[in-house]
Amino acid sequence: xxxxxxxxxxxxxxxxxxxxxxxxxxxxxxxxxxxxxxxxxxxxxxxxxxxxxxxxxxxxxxxxxxxxxxxxxxxxxxxxxxxxxxxxxxxxxxxxxxxxxxxxxxxxxxxxxxxxxxxxxxxxxxxxxxxxxxxxxxxxxxxxxxxxxxxxxxxxxxxxxxxxxxxxxxxxxxxxxxxxxxxxxxxxxxxxxxxxxxxxxxxxxxxxxxxxxxxxxxxxxxxxxxxxxxxxxxxxxxxxxxxxxxxxxxxxxxxxxxxxxxxxxxxxxxxxxxxxxxxxxxxxxxxxxxxxxxxxxxxxxxxxx
Amino acid sequence: xxxxxxxxxxxxxxxxxxxxxxxxxxxxxxxxxxxxxxxxxxxxxxxxxxxxxxxxxxxxxxxxxxxxxxxxxxxxxxxxxxxxxxxxxxxxxxxxxxxxxxxxxxxxxxxxxxxxxxxxxxxxxxxxxxxxxxxxxxxxxxxxxxxxxxxxxxxxxxxxxxxxxxxxxxxxxxxxxxxxxxxxxxxxxxxxxxxxxxxxxxxxxxxxxxxxxxxxxxxxxxxxxxxxxxxxxxxxxxxxxxxxxxxxxxxxxxxxxxxxxxxxxxxxxxxxxxxxxxxxxxxxxxxxxxxxxxxxxxxxxxxxx
DNA sequence: TGGCGGCACTAAATCGAATTAGTGACGCTC
DNA sequence: GAGCGTCACTAATTCGATTTAGTGCCGCCA
Numbered sequence: 001x002x003x004x005x006x007x008x009x010x011x012x013x014x015x016x017x018x019x020x021x022x023x024x025x026x027x028x029x030x031x032x033x034x035x036x037x038x039x040x041x042x043x044x045x046x047x048x049x050x051x052x053x054x055x056x057x058x059x060x061x062x063x064x065x066x067x068x069x070x071x072x073x074x075x076x077x078x079x080x081x082x083x084x085x086x087x088x089x090x091x092x093x094x095x096x097x098x099x100x101x102x103x104x105x106x107x108x109x110x111x112x113x114x115x116x117x118x119x120x121x122x123x124x125x126x127x128x129x130x131x132x133x134x135x136x137x138x139x140x141x142x143x144x145x146x147x148x149x150x151x152x153x154x155x156x157x158x159x160x161x162x163x164x165x166x167x168x169x170x171x172x173x174x175x176x177x178x179x180x181x182x183x184x185x186x187x188x189x190x191x192x193x194x195x196x197x198x199x200x201x202x203x204x205x206x207x208x209x210x211x212x213x214x215x216x217x218x219x220x221x222x223x224x225x226x227x228x229x230x231x232x233x234x235x236x237x238x239x240x241x242x243x244x245x246x247x248x249x250x251x252x253x254x255x256x257x258x259x260x261x262x263x264x265x266x267x268x269x270x271x272x273x274x275x276x277x278x279x280x281x282x283x284x285x286x287x288x289x290x291x292x293x294x295x296x297x298x299x300x301x302x303x304x305x
Numbered sequence: 306x307x308x309x310x311x312x313x314x315x316x317x318x319x320x321x322x323x324x325x326x327x328x329x330x331x332x333x334x335x336x337x338x339x340x341x342x343x344x345x346x347x348x349x350x351x352x353x354x355x356x357x358x359x360x361x362x363x364x365x366x367x368x369x370x371x372x373x374x375x376x377x378x379x380x381x382x383x384x385x386x387x388x389x390x391x392x393x394x395x396x397x398x399x400x401x402x403x404x405x406x407x408x409x410x411x412x413x414x415x416x417x418x419x420x421x422x423x424x425x426x427x428x429x430x431x432x433x434x435x436x437x438x439x440x441x442x443x444x445x446x447x448x449x450x451x452x453x454x455x456x457x458x459x460x461x462x463x464x465x466x467x468x469x470x471x472x473x474x475x476x477x478x479x480x481x482x483x484x485x486x487x488x489x490x491x492x493x494x495x496x497x498x499x500x501x502x503x504x505x506x507x508x509x510x511x512x513x514x515x516x517x518x519x520x521x522x523x524x525x526x527x528x529x530x531x532x533x534x535x536x537x538x539x540x541x542x543x544x545x546x547x548x549x550x551x552x553x554x555x556x557x558x559x560x561x562x563x564x565x566x567x568x569x570x571x572x573x574x575x576x577x578x579x580x581x582x583x584x585x586x587x588x589x590x591x592x593x594x595x596x597x598x599x600x601x602x603x604x605x606x607x608x609x610x
Numbered sequence: 611t612g613g614c615g616g617c618a619c620t621a622a623a624t625c626g627a628a629t630t631a632g633t634g635a636c637g638c639t640c
Numbered sequence: 641g642a643g644c645g646t647c648a649c650t651a652a653t654t655c656g657a658t659t660t661a662g663t664g665c666c667g668c669c670a
Contacts, residue, residue, distance in 0.1 A: 001657065011620045016658060026617060048416035049363065050656035052354045053625050059416055062398075078401050082409070091413045093367075093398040096383050104387070108396050111353035111364055112417065200565045260505045306627060316650045321628060331647055355626030358655050 001044065008038035015039070019046070057113045059090045061283050064105060064119040066097050073253055073272030074120075080276020081118070088284055090115060116283035139275055143297040144179035145186070147222050147250055147268045150299045152187045156220035156248060159184065160211070161192035162232055163224040165199065173224050176252075180222060193218065197228055197235075204235045212241075219247060220305065226251035226258050226267055233261050233304065248305035263303035270297050306349065313343040320344070324351070357418055364395045366588050367419040369410060371402050378558055378577030379425075385581020386423070393589055395420060421588035444580055448602040449481055450488035452527050452557055452573045455604045457492045461525040461553060464489065465516070466497035467537055468529040470504065478529050481557075485527060498523065502533055502540075509540045517546075524552060525610065531556035531563050531572055538566050538609070553610035568608035575602050 005012045010031060017025045018035040038044075052058035063081065065074070082092040095108050109117065151159055161180050163173040181191035195211050198204050212218065223229040229251035236243055243249055243263055251258055251267035258265035281287040310317040315336060322330045323340040343349075357363035368386065370379070387397040400413050414422065456464055466485050468478040486496035500516050503509050517523065528534040534556035541548055548554055548568055556563055556572035563570035586592040 012657080013620060013622095013659080014618085017619090020658080022659090025619085028618065031618080045411075045415045047418075047656050049354055049357045049418050050625090051658075053358050053627095053656080054658045056625080058354065082401060086409050086412075091409060091416050092401070093413070093417070094401060096387060096397070096399060104391050104396060106350075107391075108398070110350045111396050112398070113352075113354050199561065201567075202565075257504065260507075262506075317627080318629080318650060318652095319648085322649090325628080327629090330649085333648065336648080352626050355655090356628075358626080358657090359628045361655080 001046075003042055004035065004038045004044050007042060008034040010035060019044075052113055057115050060093050060112050060114045061085055061090055061280070062108065062112065062114040062117045063092060063094045064097055064117060065094050066120060073270050076272035077276040077279075080273035081280045082276075083273075084277040084280035085284070088280075088286070090280075090284065092280075118279055118283055139270070139297070140176065141179040141182070143252070143268055143270055144176055145183035146297045146299060147252055148180050148183045148192070149187060150250055150266070150268075151220045151222060151248060151305065152184070152189055154220075154248065154305065157189045158215070158217040158219060159189065159192040160195045160215065160218045160221045161224070162195045162197050162221050162228050164228055165196040165207075176224055192222060195221065197232060199231075201231070201235055201238070204231065205239055208232075208235055208241075209239060212247075221247055221249050223249065223251050226253045226255040226265060229265055229267070229304070230257060230261055233263070233265070237262070244303065244305050250299075250305040254300050258300075259302065261304075266302045266305040267300045268297050269300050306351075308347055309340065309343045309349050312347060313339040315340060324349075362418045362420050365398050365417050365419045366390055366395055366585070367413065367417065367422045368397060368399045369402055369422060369424040370399050371425060378575050381577035382581040382584075385578035386585045387581075388578075389582040389585035390589070393585075393591070395585075395589065397585075423584055423588055444575070444602070445481065446484040446487070448557070448573055448575055449484035450491070451602045451604060452555055453485050453488045453497070454492060455555055455571070455573075456525045456527060456553060456610060457489070457494055459525075459553065459610065462494045463520070463522040463524060464494065464497040465500045465520065465523045465526045466529070467500045467502050467526050467533050469533055470501040470512075481529055497527060500526065502537060504536075506536070506540055506543070509536065510544055513537075513540055513546075514544060517552075526552055526554050528554065528556050531558045531560040531570060534570055534572070534609075535560075535562060535566055538568070538570065542567070549608065549610050555604075555610040559605050563605075564607065566609075571607045571610040572605050573602050574605050 001012050001015050005015045008015070008031075014027065014031065015035050016022070018027055018032050019039060048058060061081070063078065078092070078094065085092050093112070093114075095105060097105060148159065159180075161177050163177065177192070177194060184191045193215055196207070198207060221232065223232060229249055232249060233243065236247060236249070241247055249265070251265045252270075254267040254269035258267050278287065306317050306320050310320045313320070313336075319332065319336065320340050321327070323332055323337050324344060353363060366386070368383065383397070383399065390397050398417070398419075400410060402410060453464065464485075466482050468482065482497070482499060489496045498520055501512070503512055526537065528537060534554055537554060538548065541552060541554070546552055549571075554570070556570050557575075559572040559574035563572050583592065
């Protein structure tokens, strides 16, 4: 900045005023132009660290991402966040919160002094004290409702909810199951019955056979996400269970491969990018938290439900 | 820091000396202890931004991650990086380099002044001017060789290399194809013939039928990764092509689901976490770049090859 | 012609740590 | 007992921007 100042024959303070467009300072057009030109000439870029020191926080927004959140629209969510932040001169950085480094989050925060932290990690616990996620969790509830409603509208009254077996995504899938239960209740049907699907297709087949024997009234399965649905479909096929005639299946996320399964997977499309944008705007304090975002979800109707 | 200084009755400089263990300063044990205690008491954490300003760069290492690198061991790679960096007081932050924000990378660098940047994005172009990746690319070449050698050792002399159709991962898959070609040549067989596999299984079936009609001598297919292999297997099954009898298939990455396909997928296991650790050590200048890391790959022999 | 207000800037403090150049006190030697 | 060296610290500068409190100059009015 000092170089720019001396190149344009003014003081560093003036350069700062010009480059930041400080409104309560009067700068003559001539000076303004000289400074701008000098800055361009020397291709000056503000030193983010110095600025952060003075301002108290950097222009970085931190996303605390649990491996839990692989897939499930997170990629789009990140894209939305990043784009929107870039539009306001901020930058998104992701901290991948592996179990080993759980404690490192504080170190990261102390190290970068981010403008805001968006934490998806602690979001599904009972406390919900993490930063605002752009309504993505609330959206999840609303979107679970869309999934269940599609089945109920089609006449199903006894529904199962399939989620992955093992402890990889327990908190998130527990939340989804809860949301599904709530919306079922609102729609006047029984809450979905939990069906944990093992990874091994043989085990899964046994599990499904057993499940359907115990729950003969079940005619539809909503799944945790499309990945589960795409594992479920071949299992049902091997068992000779017709989809959607005997059992209807609806996924969640609308991933690419869903269109190519047999039968093609009906799913719920979620505008994760929109949630990302909202989260960004809220993190920067541009939107009111209270205004609930109208990020819609809709059913992608294909063959399986 | 000033608080710690006055609490322990010394100057800020002394606090800095104590807390950073500056070696060419003599501090009396008594003082040292008083300072350390005061720091603990006030739970003082160094202000990363201020430190970064003084030192010229922050204790952040930036990973520039292209969506290209979804999967394929990247998750483990990140874990390895993060763990190793944490061990040396550094922190990993990931910049998700979406196409829209390609230009934002410079902004990020100016904003955080990272200690090092590890860029996987530009790594497969002809220039290779990006930062050291811990030998992951070179590893990729070596590991491609492992994949091809397994087939050659089993007596195959005419090999295909299956990669995803579409332009999502072109640069990376082109590199893999090249590496496979090189190792085939070294082993004295013809370089693998490219087979692009469309996502739609029907299209894929047609493509494979056509391919095998044109290349009747092909008896084995090495794939870009396990995901491609897991798409290929059902396609071959539908076409009535016996695996591994008529066509052997070997994947790459050793993902979890590979053990549960029919037939179970033979694959190459890669220690991506090890590459991450190496990349971290190199980024911090702890290892020589020249010492080639002995991060091994080995074949996970199952049924498909 | 003295005083006042506004314009267009500048000087200097500030953010929090790291670091260089000292400084006072003490011990030791000749 | 003057001089030197070591020990155990401290004062003050630095990093690069932002920001507050001025300052000099000009014009205008009484």
